[in-house]
Amino acid sequence: MAAPARKKPVKRRRSPIQSRGQVTVDAIVEAAAQILAKKGPAAATTNAVAARAGVSIGTLYQYFADREALLREIGRRHVAEMQAVLAGALTGMEGLALPAAVDRLVSAIVAMHRVAPRLHQALHQSLARDHLDTIDAFEVAVEAMVASALVGRGDDLDLPHPELTATVLVRGLGGLIRTTLRREPERLDDPALALAMRAMILGTLGESRRKG
Amino acid sequence: MAAPARKKPVKRRRSPIQSRGQVTVDAIVEAAAQILAKKGPAAATTNAVAARAGVSIGTLYQYFADREALLREIGRRHVAEMQAVLAGALTGMEGLALPAAVDRLVSAIVAMHRVAPRLHQALHQSLARDHLDTIDAFEVAVEAMVASALVGRGDDLDLPHPELTATVLVRGLGGLIRTTLRREPERLDDPALALAMRAMILGTLGESRRKG
DNA sequence: GGAGAAGATGAGTCTTTGCTCAGATCCTCG
DNA sequence: CGAGGATCTGAGCAAAGACTCATCTTCTCC
Numbered sequence: 175m176a177a178p179a180r181k182k183p184v185k186r187r188r189s190p191i192q193s194r195g196q197v198t199v200d201a202i203v204e205a206a207a208q209i210l211a212k213k214g215p216a217a218a219t220t221n222a223v224a225a226r227a228g229v230s231i232g233t234l235y236q237y238f239a240d241r242e243a244l245l246r247e248i249g250r251r252h253v254a255e256m257q258a259v260l261a262g263a264l265t266g267m268e269g270l271a272l273p274a275a276v277d278r279l280v281s282a283i284v285a286m287h288r289v290a291p292r293l294h295q296a297l298h299q300s301l302a303r304d305h306l307d308t309i310d311a312f313e314v315a316v317e318a319m320v321a322s323a324l325v326g327r328g329d330d331l332d333l334p335h336p337e338l339t340a341t342v343l344v345r346g347l348g349g350l351i352r353t354t355l356r357r358e359p360e361r362l363d364d365p366a367l368a369l370a371m372r373a374m375i376l377g378t379l380g381e382s383r384r385k386g
Numbered sequence: 387m388a389a390p391a392r393k394k395p396v397k398r399r400r401s402p403i404q405s406r407g408q409v410t411v412d413a414i415v416e417a418a419a420q421i422l423a424k425k426g427p428a429a430a431t432t433n434a435v436a437a438r439a440g441v442s443i444g445t446l447y448q449y450f451a452d453r454e455a456l457l458r459e460i461g462r463r464h465v466a467e468m469q470a471v472l473a474g475a476l477t478g479m480e481g482l483a484l485p486a487a488v489d490r491l492v493s494a495i496v497a498m499h500r501v502a503p504r505l506h507q508a509l510h511q512s513l514a515r516d517h518l519d520t521i522d523a524f525e526v527a528v529e530a531m532v533a534s535a536l537v538g539r540g541d542d543l544d545l546p547h548p549e550l551t552a553t554v555l556v557r558g559l560g561g562l563i564r565t566t567l568r569r570e571p572e573r574l575d576d577p578a579l580a581l582a583m584r585a586m587i588l589g590t591l592g593e594s595r596r597k598g
Numbered sequence: 599g600g601a602g603a604a605g606a607t608g609a610g611t612c613t614t615t616g617c618t619c620a621g622a623t624c625c626t627c628g
Numbered sequence: 629c630g631a632g633g634a635t636c637t638g639a640g641c642a643a644a645g646a647c648t649c650a651t652c653t654t655c656t657c658c
Contacts, residue, residue, distance in 0.1 A: 192625070192634065220616060231636045235617065284574065299511055310569060335578065342562060342582045349561005350554060359521060370554045370594070374586070377593030381585040387621060404655065431645060442607045447647065599658100606653070613646085624635070 187239050201227040201238050207248050211292035215300030220244070242305070249297055249308040252290060257312065260286045267323075272330060273376065279320075280347075280371050284362060287351045295356060317344045324379075332383055339382045343375060399451045411449050413439040419460050423504035427512030454517070461509055461520040464502060469524065472498045479535075484542060485588065491532075492559075492583050496574060499563045507568060527555045534590075543593055551594045555587060564595070 190196045205227035209218045220241050224231045238244040263282030267275050288292060297309065321340035324333055333339050350371070353360055361367055402408045417439035421430045432453050436443045450456040475494035479487050499506060509521065533552035536545055545551050562583070566573055573579055 188634085189634090194624085195635070198635080219614085221614095231617075232619085232638065233636050236635075243614065255563030306568075335582070337583075338578060338582050342579075342586055345565040346558035346562040346586060349559075349565060350557040353525075353557040354563060356518075366506075366550060367554075370547070370550050373551075373593040374554055374558060374590040377589030377591070378586040379589070380593065383584070400604080402605090406655085407605065410605080432647075433645070443647075444608065444649085445606050448605070453646070601658095602656090604653100604655070607649105607651080609649100611646105611648075613644100614640095615644085618641080619639100620637100622635105622637070624633105626631105626633085628629105628631095 187243070188236050188239070195237075198227075198229055198233060202229065202234055202237065202244070203247055203251065206244055207252075207290070207293055210248065210296040210300070211290060215296055218245075218296075218300070244302060245297075246305045246308065248293075249305045252293060252297060253312045254307055255289050256294075259289055260316070268326075272327070273372075275327075276372055276375050277368075280368055280375065283347055284351065284368070286356060287348075288362065291359060295352070297351070307347075311381045313344065313348065317341050320344055331379060332380070334382070339378065343378060346374070349369065362385045398450050399455070402449065407449075410441055410445060414441065414449065414456070415459055415463065416445055418456055419464070419505055422460065422508040422512070423502060427508055430457075430508075430512070446509045457509075457512060458517045458520065460505075461517045463525045464505060464509060465520055467501050468506075469527075471501055472528070477571070480538075484539070484591075485584075486515075487539075488584055488587050488591075489580075492580055492587065495559055496563065496580070499567060500574065503567045503571065506566070510564070525556070525560065531551050532556055535545075543589070543591060546594070551590065555590060558586070559583065 182221055188195075190351070191200055204221060206218055206223040209222060209226060221237055223244070224234045227234070234244070238247070262286050264278065267278055270278065297305070317337075317340050317364055320343060321337045324331060324336040324340055354367070400407075400425050402411055414435060418430055418435045421434060422436060432446055433443055433457070436446045439446070444458070450459070472494055476490070478491055482490065509517070529549075529552050532555060533549045536543060536548040536552055563574070566579070
C-alpha cells in the first residue's frame with residue numbers, strides 16, 4: 175500500500191558479448207570451484223573468488239546477480255560434467271551379459287564421482303535447500319535411466335518393481351561412494367570395494383527378482 | 387620474541403554446578419537443536435539460539451567456548467540418542483533366523499534415522515570437517531557392530547570379508563535413507579521400500595557368500 | 599543474616615562479507 | 629581516428645554475526 179518498494183530494481187547479470195567477457199566468466203567459475211573444492215563453502219567468499227580469478231568484485235557482480243547464482247552455475251557445470259562422464263562410460267552396454275554390464279556400471283558410477291570429489295562434497299554441503307535442485311534433478315534422471323535399463327533387459331531380469339529397485343541401487347551406491355569419498359578417499363581405488371559393490375548390485379537384482 | 391601473545395587468556399566454559407545451571411544448558415542445547423532442525427545451520431546463530439532459549443548471549447558463552455562447541459555438544463547428544471534407539475531395537479536378535487533378523491535390522495536402522503531427521507541432516511551439513519568426528523565415530527562403530535554380527539552367525543553365512551560386506555551395507559543403507567529422507571521424507575514409511583531394503587541386504591549377503 | 603560464589607544480563611566492539619557505484623579503461627566498427 | 633558500448637575497477641557502505649565485559653541478581657551455606 176505505502177511505497178511500492180522495488181523488488182529487483184536492476185537486473186545485474188550481463189551476458190558476455192565479447193570473448194573476453196566469456197573468459198572472465200570462466201575464470202570466475204573456475205576460481206570459485208577451486209576454492210570450494212580445496213577449502214570448503216565457507217572459504218568461498220565473493221571477494222576471495224574474485225581475487226583468485228584475478229578480477230575485481232565489481233566484475234564478478236557484473237555477471238552474477240549474487241553469490242547464490244555463482245554457486246548455482248558451478249552446480250550446473252559440475253552436473254553436466256558428471257553426466258558426460260557417465261554417458262561416456264555407459265555407451266555400448268546393450269550387448270553385454272549382466273555381470274559384465276554391472277561391472278561397467280560400477281566403474282561408470284565410480285568414475286562419475288571421481289570427476290571432482292571435493293567439489294561434489296562441497297556442493298552437497300553448501301547447496302542448502304536451493305541449488306540441490308540441480309543435483310537432485312540429475313540424480314532423479316540417473317534413477318530413471320537405470321530403471322529403464324533394468325526394464326530393457328526384461329527377459330533375464332523380470333523385476334516386479336524396476337523403479338523401486340533402481341532407486342534403492344542408485345541411492346545406496348551414491349551414498350556408499352559419498353561416504354567412502356569423505357572418510358577414506360583412497361579406498362575408492364580398492365578393487366575389493368568394486369567387487370563388493372558388484373556383489374551388492376547382483377545380489378539385490380537377484381533377490382528382487384525372486385520376489386516376483 | 388616480542389610480546390608473548392596470550393593464546394587462550396581465559397577458559398570461558400563453566401560447568402554448571404547448581405541445578406539451574408544445568409537447566410540453562412539444556413535449554414540452550416534444545417533451542418539450538420530446534421533451530422538447526424527447523425531452519426538449517428545458517429539460521430542457528432548464537433544470538434538466535436540464546437533468544438529462543440530465553441537467555442542472554444552472555445549466558446550462552448558462559449557454558450560454551452564458542453559456537454562450534456555448542457554444535458559439537460548437539461552432535462554428541464544426537465549420536466547418543468541414535469545409539470540408544472539402535473541398541474534398543476536390536477536386543478534379542480540372537481535366536482532369529484536370518485530373514486527375520488534382517489527385517490529387524492532394517493526397521494532398527496530406519497527407526498534410528500527417524501529420531502530427528504532434520505537435525506541429522508543439518509548436522510551432516512554444518513559439521514564441516516570438524517564435528518563430523520563424532521558422527522563418523524558412531525558410523526564406524528555401527529559398521530563394526532554389524533561386521534561382528536555377521537561373523538557371529540558364521541555357520542549360515544560364511545562371508546569371505548565380513549568387514550567389507552558390513553561397510554558396504556551400512557554405508558549403502560545409510561546413504562539410501564539419508565537421500566530418501568531429504569527428497570521424499572514420507573516415503574520412509576512405505577513398506578515397499580522396507581521390502582526393497584530387505585532384498586538388498588539379503589541379496590548382498592547371498593551374493594557375497596557365493597564368492598568365498 | 600550475609601559473604602561470596604554461581605549465574606545471568608545485554609549493550610557494545612570488532613570482524614567479516616555481500617554487494618554498490620561512480621567512474622576509468624578497452625574494443626569494435628564506421 | 630573516435631564515438632559509444634562493453635568491460636573492469638576497488639574503495640567503501642550496510643548488515644550480520646561472533647564474542648566480551650562490567651555489572652547486577654540469585655543461591656548456598658555457615
